Amino acid sequence: MANEQTSRKVAIIGTGVIGNGWITRFLANGFDVVAFDPADGAETRARQSIDHAWESVEQLGLHEDASRDRLTFVSSLEEAVLDADLIQENVPERTELKQNVLAEIDQFAKPTAIIGSSTSGIKPTELQEKMKYPERFVVAHPFNPVYLLPLVEIVGGEETTKEFEQQAYAFYESASMKPMIIENEIEGFVADRLMEALWREALHLVNDGIATTEEVDKAITYGAGLRWAQMGPFMTFHLAGGQEGMRHMLKQFGPALKLPWTKLEAPELTEELQERVIAGCETHAGDRSVAELERQRNEFLVKLIDLVEDYWP
Amino acid sequence: MANEQTSRKVAIIGTGVIGNGWITRFLANGFDVVAFDPADGAETRARQSIDHAWESVEQLGLHEDASRDRLTFVSSLEEAVLDADLIQENVPERTELKQNVLAEIDQFAKPTAIIGSSTSGIKPTELQEKMKYPERFVVAHPFNPVYLLPLVEIVGGEETTKEFEQQAYAFYESASMKPMIIENEIEGFVADRLMEALWREALHLVNDGIATTEEVDKAITYGAGLRWAQMGPFMTFHLAGGQEGMRHMLKQFGPALKLPWTKLEAPELTEELQERVIAGCETHAGDRSVAELERQRNEFLVKLIDLVEDYWP
Known part of the structure; x- marks a missing residue:
């Protein structure tokens, strides 16, 4: 699982089942991960969930830089995304909530960062509506358990550029995934x-x-x-x-x-x-x-x- | 794959892809198989197809009595079914053709024999219409490649008895299958x-x-x-x-x-x-x-x- 890459910092916003799956995958692939979730006890639950999954990713083969110590929980969204190369949003499946969280991510992330949403059904054009730099936004829809199943559907919205779509493709591939770019926005994707x-x-x-x-x-x-x-x-x-x-x-x-x-x-x-x-x-x-x-x-x-x-x- | 059983003779009527798959499965599970297909060159094609599949069933594990020499091709349907404990029909998917072939099988088979049809869609009640002893008839729908995939859907018609359904279940199970009895006749089964x-x-x-x-x-x-x-x-x-x-x-x-x-x-x-x-x-x-x-x-x-x-x- 060794990969040549320069960008190795990921932010995970929202640490439910999917968010924790992402954390485990990125840690196992040698990334630094910064996580944010405002819920009480989120960090404890996340660390338990990662420990629980670690045996599986270990058996599958860890990246040489993989370590659970590379995970940091922070207390604000701003702090989480500030320095990240990829930000993965996994908040509950409500359009307005996601739009607002994505706008906030957009505001604090560096302009070259890729922003991905784990939504399983909301169209990217809708989700990027409130963003100032929507060109780097993609839906990146994974499958459960995220730390094992390699599929991720990448769907850009009307404002997304092909260049960022391709960058997102390469980024997820560097986390041992099999990305698939979906050209047309449809409900439920493919x-x-x-x-x-x-x-x-x-x-x-x-x-x-x-x-x-x-x-x-x-x-x-x-x-x-x-x-x-x-x-x-x-x-x-x-x-x-x-x-x-x-x-x-x-x-x-x-x-x-x-x-x-x-x-x-x-x-x-x-x-x-x-x-x-x-x-x-x-x-x-x-x-x-x-x-x-x-x-x-x-x-x-x-x-x-x-x-x-x-x-x- | 060793099984306790007394009935070990199977007749295969129609030796296309599915028929040959059945032959391979039954041979690999230690049965005697008698086959009939009126088409020119059917035996040659069948033996090639069995040879081709043999490596796979060997790797999966053969029954102690398994041998390709236990296959006999005969020149009439009557001869094929006369002494068989299970007769599996695999002729083309046309209702009338199947009804006629099944009626002929029914006429020559011993009354205790089970008669199964590989149809993927025709309802058993229709198929057993022309039979004199329809109580022992079931649809037994396998999946390709038949010599590897264990699923077989067993569907009885209105005239089929529960007892024969259960016998069919046990018989296919003794050929290392996972039979599933479907209680309701519907198009395409489950x-x-x-x-x-x-x-x-x-x-x-x-x-x-x-x-x-x-x-x-x-x-x-x-x-x-x-x-x-x-x-x-x-x-x-x-x-x-x-x-x-x-x-x-x-x-x-x-x-x-x-x-x-x-x-x-x-x-x-x-x-x-x-x-x-x-x-x-x-x-x-x-x-x-x-x-x-x-x-x-x-x-x-x-x-x-x-x-x-x-x-x-």
Whole structure:
């Protein structure tokens, strides 16, 4: 996890589950972290939570400079952000509250600092409204547990510059993350929209008395869930199409989109959408044939099944 | 993988990708397998496909009686099913074709044999219509690759008896599977409905120009996909709720169900639905506190991230 970098100071504003997850991740990756949260006992809870998570990040591999001693709690937001290269905001999910906190961060941060918000749904253009230097603001939406899952969705608002988006990308990458820049601002961004679709369908199944929560969970963990740790829905179906990949798959299973297999109506499978999906999969697969991808998948699945058998609930 | 059992003879009717997956699974679990497929070259393709998959099942661990020599191809359906304890039908996904093949299987199979269909969507009541002994018929829907993924959805039709459903459960379990009995017949059963919701939302995202196929895949594999190999959506959210589990989680994130975070409308979060979901999670969690489950999850995630880094596309 050694990284070449000059900026190594991060401020965390708001230390709930997500804020503490960020602190742990940045400490494990060798950053200095300054934290601020006005709530009583926040520092004690944060340090407990970091201690609790430390074993996991240790097992995953610490940066050579990693130390829990690099965390300082301060008593004002101003003091926290003053010297930081990245400020991560994690206050409760209310638009006005976030706007005000972000404006305050903006006021005290150095102009070159990146400001990220952990919001899971509020659009960046709304959040940057009250900022004087909104060009360096991005949504940087992580996933729980933040100290383990590498995904972070980066979404700029109308006032955000591409340059700062790219800087944010590099910064989160230097904390061992897999950042993803989302070009369009939409509610729920990308990952939560996918998760919500599954979640809502799961609620429908329970609501309609078709399956229990336990059955829904089993239907995922013993089946598709095993594949999703390695491949998303598109690559999975690219492999299901045999030699011809996604092109064949859409011919064979495209008609199922008309069936009432979920409460969600599918988009029309136009020529254009088909070509977009096929080209996307072929580009992603690159030189690797479906047979080669299949070999890799099998190798992975055998190891995963070995691993997961000890952990299935 | 050693199992106590007396019935060890299986017939596989139709040897495409799914049929060959079943053959491999049953051979690897020490069964005798008789296969029938009228297509030219079916046996050659099947044996190639089994050879191809054999390395994987070997790595996973073979039954002591496992041998590829236990596979026999025969030239008529009658001969294939005559002596089998379980007959698995895997012909193309057309209702009438399946009904006719199942009626023929029914005619020649011994009356105590279980008859399973691999259909991914046709309801069992429809499929058993032309059978004389429909009580022993179940849908037994597997997941690709069948020789690795353990999930099989068992769905009986109106004429199926509970006794045969239970026998089918035990039989598939003796082939190292995780069977799940689905009480209600619905289109797409349970697992495909969940997968289709994710798949349809993914198509919407690509269709609306929000994300590429590669980005959708990344949004899964680097985030929620890592959790789904161990836990389904309900247990995942039970953990996200902290000490209070799902009860707290629904209070905190329930309102997000009203947001346009996917194209899929959520069910109304009634008191009754909430209680059903909370009770389901609490029962499933059993004695294990959220903290204990969290510890297990972290231990698993650390090992999985170590593993998956070599395999991410």
